[in-house]
Amino acid sequence: MTVLLNDFKRQWDETGEDVHAAVERVGRSGWYVLGSEVTAFEEQFARFMNVPHCVGCASGLDAIELALRALELRPGERVLTTPLSAFATTLAIVRAGGIPLFVDVDKAGNLDLALVEDCLVRRPDVRFVVPVHLFGNLLDVDRLAHIRARFKVRVVEDCAQAIGVTADRQPGSVGDLAATSFYPTKNLGALGDGGAVYGNDADLMATCRTLRDYGQSQKYVHERLGMNSRLDEMHAAILRSAMMPRLHAWGARRLDIAQRYRAGLRNSWVSLLPISTSSWHLFPVRVEARLRTQFRDHLGGAGVQSGVHYPRIISEQPALSEMPFEIDGPLDQARQLASEEVSLPMHPHLHDEDVERVIHAVNTWSPA
Numbered sequence: 001m002t003v004l005l006n007d008f009k010r011q012w013d014e015t016g017e018d019v020h021a022a023v024e025r026v027g028r029s030g031w032y033v034l035g036s037e038v039t040a041f042e043e044q045f046a047r048f049m050n051v052p053h054c055v056g057c058a059s060g061l062d063a064i065e066l067a068l069r070a071l072e073l074r075p076g077e078r079v080l081t082t083p084l085s086a087f088a089t090t091l092a093i094v095r096a097g098g099i100p101l102f103v104d105v106d107k108a109g110n111l112d113l114a115l116v117e118d119c120l121v122r123r124p125d126v127r128f129v130v131p132v133h134l135f136g137n138l139l140d141v142d143r144l145a146h147i148r149a150r151f152k153v154r155v156v157e158d159c160a161q162a163i164g165v166t167a168d169r170q171p172g173s174v175g176d177l178a179a180t181s182f183y184p185t186k187n188l189g190a191l192g193d194g195g196a197v198y199g200n201d202a203d204l205m206a207t208c209r210t211l212r213d214y215g216q217s218q219k220y221v222h223e224r225l226g227m228n229s230r231l232d233e234m235h236a237a238i239l240r241s242a243m244m245p246r247l248h249a250w251g252a253r254r255l256d257i258a259q260r261y262r263a264g265l266r267n268s269w270v271s272l273l274p275i276s277t278s279s280w281h282l283f284p285v286r287v288e289a290r291l292r293t294q295f296r297d298h299l300g301g302a303g304v305q306s307g308v309h310y311p312r313i314i315s316e317q318p319a320l321s322e323m324p325f326e327i328d329g330p331l332d333q334a335r336q337l338a339s340e341e342v343s344l345p346m347h348p349h350l351h352d353e354d355v356e357r358v359i360h361a362v363n364t365w366s367p368a
């Protein structure tokens with residue numbers, strides 16, 4: 001038996017009955033896209049995130065695009081973002097018409113907010129910032145709020161990895177809008193694709209609502225050229241009645257596992273990232289780049305699956321070679337983390353024995 005990065009079979013054992021009930025409810029209702037289930041889930045999710053509004057959509061990618069379009073990003077405008085994230089963060093910026101401007105990350109992998117300030121001082125033309133709470137590690141929200149106020153930039157927080165963090169200020173509380181994903185691996189995942197925009201501003205959220213459904217403000221009245229990025233009743237029902245009620249307990253279990261890892265991992269070749277407040281979407285460690293394959297092979301041999309988030313920085317992806325983008329600074333930290341990061345199994349269905357197995361596997365490794 002391998003300790004998996006994500007274990008959806010165990011998740012099904014726990015949630016299957018509730019999922020079946022949700023599917024039954026939607027099937028019988030005879031209404032399958034954008035209905036009362038979506039509305040009820042949006043309300044529940046907004047309450048959880050401590051904001052007044054939420055708009056469900058088809059994916060995290062779309063959520064970021066919807067938010068940028070609602071904020072009236074103009075074609076060709078620069079959008080400051082991180083080169084170390086899911087490709088979707090940048091793809092959404094490009095699809096919304098923006099030109100990505102990459103700034104380097106800090107030792108924990110998040111946008112280096114000192115460098116962001118430094119860049120914005122030199123670049124008064126930059127009006128948009130899309131930061132990511134990478135690995136679930138909460139960015140310094142006070143500093144982010146300060147940056148937003150000082151430079152009058154529009155901020156869309158990418159919270160796809162940060163749902164369920166226990167903190168005074170939830171991810172998404174600082175930005176003009178926040179975007180997240182319900183992709184199955186996320187802390188709040190559906191049995192398929194889904195996403196949401198959430199925030200405080202009623203007008204912006206109404207625009208997102210219009211944009212997700214062909215730009216309709218009322219039936220057959222198309223105010224704008226929108227998208228088809230609707231949330232299904234089925235996914236909304238599953239999220240609301242099978243997943244949301246477990247989110248607190250799952251978050252607590254992730255925190256417990258992170259604490260076990262931090263107490264148990266003892267290997268001078270393997271270092272932890274300086275992460276304090278996190279949803280523990282992932283548990284990243286780092287090893288020297290030249291040893292990463294060897295380390296991962298050792299883990300695999302000991303029955304422990306591992307991952308890499310992310311092996312290549314976004315500015316060096318082939319898809320960007322033909323595209324306009326800008327880089328501010330050398331991106332050395334991002335490149336180094338991309339070459340050194342290894343993700344250990346982290347999900348709420350790990351048993352204590354699995355956690356022990358991972359710790360033992362890490363601690364018994366030394367480079368050949």
Ligand SMILES: *Cc1c(COP(=O)(O)O)cnc(C)c1O
Nearest residue numbers: 059060061086088089160181183
């Ligand atoms: C998963 C993810 C996305 C994209 O979400 P999808 O639902 O897969 O489109 C965007 N940003 C980050 C940081 C993610 O982890």
